[in-house]
Amino acid sequence: MNSSRTWKSGERCRVTGSYRCQNCHLAGREMVREFEAGKVFPMCDTCPEKDVTWRLLERTAPVRATA
Numbered sequence: 001m002n003s004s005r006t007w008k009s010g011e012r013c014r015v016t017g018s019y020r021c022q023n024c025h026l027a028g029r030e031m032v033r034e035f036e037a038g039k040v041f042p043m044c045d046t047c048p049e050k051d052v053t054w055r056l057l058e059r060t061a062p063v064r065a066t067a
């Protein structure tokens with residue numbers, strides 16, 4: 001069981017939703033991206049660090065591509 005709402009770059013996303021880069025947040029930047037469950041969290045585009053922490057802000061309904 002894992003109740004954490006934060007994940008690091010390279011970890012697998014388990015909840016589809018909006019995530020905030022904590023590193024940017026601490027630096028005063030606003031960086032919010034949407035990730036789907038199953039995706040691997042990427043590095044942040046604007047952070048100089050290789051590994052950043054993504055924090056779940058809000059769950060969103062899963063979006064499935066219709067072929």
Ligand SMILES: [Zn+2]
Nearest residue numbers: 021024044047
């Ligand atoms: Zn960032």
